[in-house]
Amino acid sequence: MMQESGTEATNGTANQNGAPPSVEGHREVRSKSATPSSDITVSDLVNFQQQQALQVARQILLQQQQQSSAHKSPKNNDKQPAPQVPVSVAMMTPQVITPQQMQQILQHQVLSPQQLQLLLQQQQALMLQQQQLQEFYKKQQEQLHLQLIQQQHGSKQQSKEVSAQQLAFQQQLLQVQQLQQQHLLSLQRQGLLSIQPNQTLPLHSLTQGMIPAELQQLWKEVTNSHVKEENSAPNNGHRGLDLSSPSPVPPKNHSQHGSTNGQYISHSLKREGSTLDDHSPHSHPLYGHGVCKWPGCEAVFEDFHSFLKHLNNEHALDDRSTAQCRVQMQVVQQLELQLAKDKERLQAMMTHLHVKSTEPKPAPQPLTPDAHHPDGPLTPLSQTHSVITPTSLHSVGPMRRRYSDKYNMPISPDIVQNKEFYMNAEVRPPFTYASLIRQAILESPDKQLTLNEIYNWFTRMFAYFRRNAATWKNAVRHNLSLHKCFVRVENVKGAVWTVDELEFQKRRPQKISGSPALVKNIHTTLGYGPALSAAFQASMAENNIPLYTTASIGSPTLNSLASAIREEMNGAMDHGNSNGSDSSPGRSPLPAMHHISVKEEPLDPEEHEGPLSLVTTANHSPDFDHNRDYEDDHGHEDML
């Protein structure tokens, strides 16, 4: 690896042209392969949304600053047709709760059905609002964009609307925070969370993805520009309902968010609450059955106005409210993550159960759930995982210690599933040369290829091997000669190469056989985790569309018989009928064989695998087990 990396750095482009073929830019490609591809993840999307929000807000501010001297915002900004939920909740969903923290939280929870029910309801309400937020945010963005364009053409009257929208934007942004806070504090109230209300959480935990400094700056800009316009309005000191007289510039510390909450609690949330509660004039998310639902409060009020007064007085801006808000946001975020995980888990469970119901023969030492090979069609989820992702791409490193070789992972599923990827991306496949050569040979109709055909297979299947031919071709030849598993056969066409499957197995180190724990940890210990998982999952798909038919199962050749014995003895995953599982059952494993040239000892086409295999495989311990169907269907490709 180091050698390769080092050479990669030094040789690189210098060898592109005219350089000795052995070093022509070969490693440069490998470094490219480490470049993540453009796969958009949820977090990317979230970050993108955040950036969009920031961008919009900054545009607003810019417009404001440019025209602030000439235009005063109307005092009744709050009377602007108040959008209910302008901002995607993803913009402010905290992303900083670690799995450990969540686990800690969950460990402290013993949820009663009622609690779960309540939790679920809250979550549903929140999700509903999130949708509204997203929808409105899109509209808001479009609208703002249009307005900005219009303003650029001199329509200064638009500035008022922009200012109003800015405020609405700000309010709604905080509105979501408040909702999340409610959710969190409700958890606290229900004893689901042990975080104390006054427990201050890190500032960076307040928002997801949004850089705290950035957010602070944004907030500062918003409030400053707003105050510029509004500083003439007397502040009655009551951070209450009147949004036309907002509180002064909030302090730079984290309580600034709380201050907004203090404003909006009695205003924006009221609107929000009416949205959720059939627009009842006296409904409020924090008010129900005459009780203040602020986490940990539960104060009783006879009328809604008393509640509002209480809300403004007791739950206005302070450190406690801010902290509660933060915690709430985090909990919501974590619940969302947990929900996503549980959904995934459910999917895996369903898939697993489906597999179990159709699996004809459970493996003696089953692999991790990832190793199951459902007969049914792949779910979108599993299909998603069966293709190469940037994450898995990360794992594709030097060819050395390819997982397919090391743990007998099937390479064909991976290759097939990611065929397009390998064909188009100059990413080095995570398989050894020997594995690839074997794959090429086994994919051929006659299970034999000339050297040139092997070359062609490499270049056809992998964009990576369309360059630096001298290097990898040399390696191919080297591997063909070096490994006994590759048998040179002379036929009428000339020399062709075949695979001695049992020899191929022999050369495999028995590293993890008989150790379920090790087997279980394959996925986690291998550096190719995602790709490996992809291989496993891809193998599911291949059960439906096997590369090689099972036509020869009923009439196993000597070779397959030996392998079958080996399987019985060792529980090997390998198919065994290395040369017999061809799609043409009548074909000889080594057809048109005139002469076989094998390293060290010549092999008779009829004998070369029988006695040798039966003896040697008795000591051969497989790396792990696969179910027989899988072996039969994919025998040739999955034993690496």
Added chain:
DNA sequence: GAATAGCTAAACAGCC
């Protein structure tokens, strides 16, 4: 640290 596996490079020979 030793053994092993894999990759790369290179030299060499035989054949066409």
Added chain:
DNA sequence: TGGCTGTTTAGCTATT
């Protein structure tokens, strides 16, 4: 003669 094929050796790194 040059290219291709095949073999072999060596050095290096990673893994076990």
